[in-house]
Amino acid sequence: MKAISVSKLKKTFNGVVAVDEISFDVEEGEIFGFLGPNGAGKTTTVRMLTCQLKATEGKASIFGYDINKDCNGIRRLIGILPQEASLNELLTAEQNILFYGILYDLPKKVIKRRSEELLSVMGLEHRKNDLVKNFSGGMKQRLSLVLAMLHEPKLLFLDEPTTGLDPQARRHIWEFIKEINRQGTTIFLTTHYMEEADTLCNRVAIIDNGKIITIGSPAELKSKMEKEKILEVEVDCDENTINALKRVSGVKQVSYANGLLKIIVEDRKGLLLDIVKNLSDKNIKSISTAEPTLEDVFISLTGKRLRD
Numbered sequence: 493m494k495a496i497s498v499s500k501l502k503k504t505f506n507g508v509v510a511v512d513e514i515s516f517d518v519e520e521g522e523i524f525g526f527l528g529p530n531g532a533g534k535t536t537t538v539r540m541l542t543c544q545l546k547a548t549e550g551k552a553s554i555f556g557y558d559i560n561k562d563c564n565g566i567r568r569l570i571g572i573l574p575q576e577a578s579l580n581e582l583l584t585a586e587q588n589i590l591f592y593g594i595l596y597d598l599p600k601k602v603i604k605r606r607s608e609e610l611l612s613v614m615g616l617e618h619r620k621n622d623l624v625k626n627f628s629g630g631m632k633q634r635l636s637l638v639l640a641m642l643h644e645p646k647l648l649f650l651d652e653p654t655t656g657l658d659p660q661a662r663r664h665i666w667e668f669i670k671e672i673n674r675q676g677t678t679i680f681l682t683t684h685y686m687e688e689a690d691t692l693c694n695r696v697a698i699i700d701n702g703k704i705i706t707i708g709s710p711a712e713l714k715s716k717m718e719k720e721k722i723l724e725v726e727v728d729c730d731e732n733t734i735n736a737l738k739r740v741s742g743v744k745q746v747s748y749a750n751g752l753l754k755i756i757v758e759d760r761k762g763l764l765l766d767i768v769k770n771l772s773d774k775n776i777k778s779i780s781t782a783e784p785t786l787e788d789v790f791i792s793l794t795g796k797r798l799r800d
């Protein structure tokens with residue numbers, strides 16, 4: 493049975509389309525990623541699949557349970573890490589866990605056992621009696637994960653689990669996600685970090701403007717760019733030069749950020765020379781070719797960067 497099955501799911505808010513007839517399946521045991529920029533429709537999709545928001549059109553099921561009919565069945569099987577933490581700041585970590593466990597009708601003994609296990613994995617046991625309002629962002633995120641996993645869900649929804657965290661905190665959460673997946677939890681995660689999708693996910697759907705624009709394993713998505721090359725030029729650049737480069741034949745996409753010009757090109761003889769000509773009055777510090785990343789796949793398909 494599929495963990496998630498989605499067919500032509502759509503959501504409009506006052507006539508504005510947020511999720512536009514998306515279809516995909518998630519197999520049991522997978523880590524499936526939804527990669528897309530701000531406003532792409534990631535959270536709206538999660539909220540529909542977790543029975544927090546009614547779909548406008550289309551169908552979806554979670555382990556065979558229909559999201560329009562069987563929300564009670566679904567809630568028992570899923571855990572949710574919302575994009576915005578929903579912790580009670582005026583309670584301690586342990587009180588938050590107890591409160592959440594009671595909401596889920598878990599016996600006190602189970603709450604205690606799970607709480608100890610998860611607080612220890614998350615490195616929070618020595619802070620369990622502290623008020624959440626004194627926690628750092630990373631600690632709050634780890635506590636939110638404890639709550640999401642408390643009732644041992646088969647399927648865990650993670651809405652941007654590491655946004656705003658430093659690299660070390662991010663890595664800690666990645667390790668946790670990998671470990672619970674090894675132990676059998678299916679994961680649906682949204683992110684706008686291409687490294688996150690690349691490192692964690694078995695398959696990724698790239699979403700933009702409410703539509704899935706491509707879907708596959710990170711390796712498959714990147715291999716679709718085999719005919720294209722990525723040039724990285726370290727140079728101080730201006731708008732005019734970027735526009736001139738965009739007009740060079742064979743150049744597919746140009747983007748510029750932090751002193752690094754990224755040019756996606758279709759291979760052709762003499763192209764490099766034409767590019768360098770356009771940069772002749774600029775101080776080029778280096779030119780190199782790069783392996784495609786998932787962000788390049790996104791740029792190649794949409795002409796935009798994941799984060800503007």
Ligand SMILES: Nc1ncnc2c1ncn2[C@@H]1O[C@H](COP(=O)(O)OP(=O)(O)OP(=O)(O)O)[C@@H](O)[C@H]1O
Nearest residue numbers: 505510528529530531532533534535536537575684
């Ligand atoms: N409750 C709402 N009422 C009206 N419009 C909404 C509502 N929720 C979301 N939207 C709109 O739907 C679109 C998709 O929003 P959504 O939050 O799903 O994007 P997202 O991919 O999660 O973005 P982010 O990366 O910023 O979290 C946006 O245009 C947003 O403004």
Ligand SMILES: [Mg+2]
Nearest residue numbers: 534535536575
């Ligand atoms: Mg979101």
